Amino acid sequence: MPSTGMLRADVPMIHTASLCKLYTTEEVETSALNNVNIDILPGEFVSIMGPSGCGKSTLLNILGLLDNPSSGSYRFMGAEVAKFGERERANLRKRNIGFVFQSFNLIDELTVFENVELPLLYLGVSASDRKRQVEETLERMNLMARRNHFPQQLSGGQQQRVAVSRAIIANPSLILADEPTGNLDTAHGDEVMKLLTDLHEAGTTIVMVTHSPAYADYGTRTIHLLDGKVVTENILRAHRA
C-alpha cells in the first residue's frame, strides 16, 4: 500500500499533469478531460466552474478517487494515485476525503445519526467513539433534534446539512462538493455555503463544482473548464498558508 506524504503548506495536496479522461463506447470516443494541469494547496477553497458537459464532475470524480484517469499523472498528498486499484482508492478515500453531492445521496434506510456514522463504521472506529463523534458533529450542525429522523422526513437544507456532517465526520483533509447547492433554495443554499466556509476557515481544503458565480466567490480561487480543458484561473483572495 503506497503511503501519502506529509502535508506541507507549500506542497500541493492535489497535483495533476496532462490529466486526460476518455469515454469510449462501441461507436464513439468522447474526451471528457484533455490535458488538465492543476495544483491545489492544502487549505485552499477552489471553485470549479464551466458549462454543462465541460468535464467538471469528471474532474471531481477523479480528484475524489472515484474514478481513474485514462492518462496523465495525479498526485494526491504526494503519492501518485492515477493507477491505483479500487481497494487502494477506497482506503485513501475513507481516510482523507469527504463528499457532498447535489442530490445529497443520503441512504434512505438509515437515520440521520446512522448516515453520519457510516464513514466511521468503515474506518473501524469503536461504537462509543462513533457515538461521541456523531453527537458532537450533529450538535455543531444543529441537527441533534433530528438524529432519529430518516432523510425523507427532512427538508432539502436539513438533508444537505446531514450530508455535510457525514462528509466531515471522519475529519478529512479534503472535501469535494459537487454542486452542493444545486437542489436547494437560496436560503438553504446560503446556509450550506456558510458551513463550507466555516470548514475552510478551520483549515479544510475544499474543492467545489458549481454553476453559481455567487457561490463560486466564496472560494479563494476559481478554475474555469471548457471542453475538458482549463481555460482560466482566477485568484479571488489570498490563500492563507
Place this chain on the structure above:
Amino acid sequence: MLKHYIRITIRQFSRHRISTAISLIGLAVAIACGLLVLAFVRHEKSFDRFHEHADRIVRVYEKQVYPTGDLWVAVTPYPLAPALQRDFSEIEAAVRVYYGRQLIVSRGTDRFLQYPLFADSQFFRLFSYRFRAGDPATALALKNSVVISSEVAGKLFPDENPIGKPIQVNGMPDLTVTGVLDPLPANTHLRFDLLVSLPTVSDTWPPEQKEAWGTNAFVTYLLLAPAVNRADFDARLEGSLKKYRDGQGTTTLYPQPLTDIHLGPSFVADNAQRSDPQRISLFIFAAVLVLLIAGLNFVNLATAQANLRFRELGVRSCLGAALGDLRRQILCETAIITGLASLLALAIGELAYPLGQSLFGTSFPRQDLLSLPSFAALVAGWILISLAIGTYLGLITTRRTTIRWLKVQPSGRSLVRTVLVICQFVVSIGMILVALVMVRQQNLAMATRLGASGEQILIVPLRSDDTREKTETLRQALRAVTGVKAVTALDQIPNDIENSSTFDWEGQPPDQTFLLNVCGADEHFFATFGVRLTEGRAYTTTEQDVCILNEAAVRKIGWDDPIGKVIGSGPDARATVVGVVEDFHFTSLRNEIAPLVMFPRESPSAYGLLAVSLDPNDIGAAGREIEKRFTQICPATPYSSSFFDETFARLYAEEIRAQKLVGAFAALAILLACLGLYGLAIFSLQRRTKEMGIRRVFGASMRNIISLHTREHVIWLIAANAVGLTLGLLVSRHWLERFAYRTSIPWWLLAAVAAASVLLVALTVGIQTIRAARTKPVESLRYE
C-alpha cells in the same frame, strides 16, 4: 458492523415488503418441502436398521426360470431353512416366517381381527423387537405359544398381565401368551399383530407337506456369522436348491440383505412392507426443483431490488467501503433472509407434517422432522444457499465502478432475470404436464378396471371355518338384499391375482410351457364383475373338471377353437374348457393381461371371499342390511368388508402417491413462479412508470401501453412453453414406459397447459400493468 448490516437488512425488508414476503415465504415453503422430503427419505432408508444384527441378516429369494421369462419369488419351501442351517457353517440361525390371513383372535366374548405371523423359535435371535414382557429366547420355543403386540394385549387383557394366559385364534387350539412386544417401529418391513410359534400349525401337517420342495410359502431369513466370505457363500447358496431337489429344476437361490428389502425389487408373493425406490428419487427430484424455483425467485427479486440500491452502494463506496465490505453486507443480508426462511421452514414443516404424510403415503415419525440430521441439513443448506446466492448477488451488484453506481438509472430489463424466469416456468409447465399425464393414466386404469360399468362391488372376507361352511347360505342371503344385483364366491380379489401354475394342454409342443394365473370363482363371477364371455358358456355350480380361459390364454396356447379342449396340471387334475372370457385387467396396467384360467371349486366352502355387486343408488342401506344378515348367519365372526375400488386404489397406491405428490409440487412450483413474476412485475413497473407517462404524453393509448408491456412476457412465455412442454413430454413418456397399457398424450393437453400458463401470467402481470397504465401522465412524470 454486523449490527449495522442487520439494521439495514430489516429496513430494506420493511421498505420492500411485498418482494421480501414473496422471497421469504417462497424460500421457506421450498425449504419446508425439502425438510419433509428429507425426513421421509431418512425414514425410508432406515428400514430394519434398528435390528442388532441387521448387517448379518439376509432373506433368501428364488429365481424361477420359465420359457416365458424368469420369476423372482420371495417365498421358499418349508424344508429350506433347516437344510441350509445344516449344510452351511456360515449360518448361525435360520428362521421360517409364514404370513397368515387376518384371523379372529378372541378371549371370552372379545373378538378382534388381527394379522398373524408364524415363525420358528429362533425368530427373536434375528429380529430385535423390544419385549414389554416375556423372554425373547424362549417365547416361541414351544408349540401353541404366541407373542402379542402391546395393542392386542391392551384389547384382550386391559387390566391383567397376559403372560401365561390363553387366547383363542380361530382354527387353532388355545394359545398361551409368552411375550408382549412394544409397539413395532414404523420402519420394519414385517408387520404383524401376533406371532405364533410355527409348530402350532406345522405339526398338524402330514409329513409329505413338510418335505415338499416344490411348494413355496415360507420366507426364509438367515443370520450369517460375522466376516463371512459373501462371494463364496452366495455362489454356494445359488445352486443349493437343485441339490435338495435331487438335481432337478432350474430354480436358484439368492440372499437379499435385510436392509435392502424395503427398497428392493418387487418379488412375487412378497408381503414385506415395501416402497418404490423410484418414488424416493422422484420426491427428491421434485423437492430440488421447487427449491430451485424458490431460489431463482429469491435471486430474481434480489437482483431487481439491487438495481434500486446502486445509489446506496455508490454512496457507501464514496464513504470508504471497499468492495469486500459491500459484498459482505450483501452476503450478510442474504444470510439473514435465508436464515429467517429456514426458521420459518421449520414451523411450516411442522404444520405441514400431516399433509406430508398423506402426500408421501408413509407415516414417518414426526421427530424425524426436527432431528439432529435435519437440523444439520438445514444449517448446511442455509450456509450453502446464503453463500451461493449472496456471493452471486455480491458479484453482480458490485461489478460496477463507484461512479457508475451513482449515475446508474435502474434498468427495467435484464437478460439474466428473463432467463431465470423462463427457467422457473419451464420447470412449472413441465411438472404440470407430467402431473396431468399421471392423472390421465390413472383415469385409464379407472376406466378399464373391473366394475367400471358403474356398480359398486363390496368384498366380504369369510375369515373363519364357520363362515366358509356357510358360503352358499350367505351368498343367497346377501343376494336377496334390496339393491344387491349379484353375489359371487371366489378365492382371490380379482385385482391382484398372484396364484399361478404351469399347465399342459392338448397338442402342447414339447418343451413349451408357461404360467397360467389361476382364479377359483363360482358361475356368478361374470355377472357380478360385468365380464363378458366371448365364446362358449359359463360353468355351473354342480360342474366339476371344467374351466374358462381368458382370451390371452387362448392366444398363448394357440387354439383356434378352444371349447371342449382339455388342460391340466397333472394326470389327476384335468379340466375341459367350456368358455372363453374377454380379457380384463386382473393386475395393474403395468403388466400385460396375462393368461388366466378360472374354475369352480369343488365346494363353496373352498372359497374365502364373497363379492357383492351393489346398485350405486342404494349403497348405504344395502351395506347395512348385508352386515345385519351376515351377523345373523355367522354371529361368532366379526363382520368386515371393503369396497373393491379400495383394493383397486391399493393396487395403484404408488402411482396415486406419485400423482398426488407431483400434482402438489407442480401447483407449488407454478404458485412460486407466479409470485416471483408478480414481484418482478411490481419492480419493473415501478421503474417504467415515468416511461409510460412519456409515452402517454406523446399519444400512446392505454392499449398501446398494455400491449407493449405484455408483449415481452408473451415472447418468453412461448419459449418457456416450448422447452417446458418438450421436457414434460419426455419425462411423461419415460414414466409411462412402466405400463403395458398407456394413456395417450393428445395435442390438446399440451395446448391446455400452454393456455393455462398464458392465463396465469396474464393475470399476474396484466392487472399490475393496467393499474400502472391508468396512472395520469402528469403523475407518472412526477414519479421520479
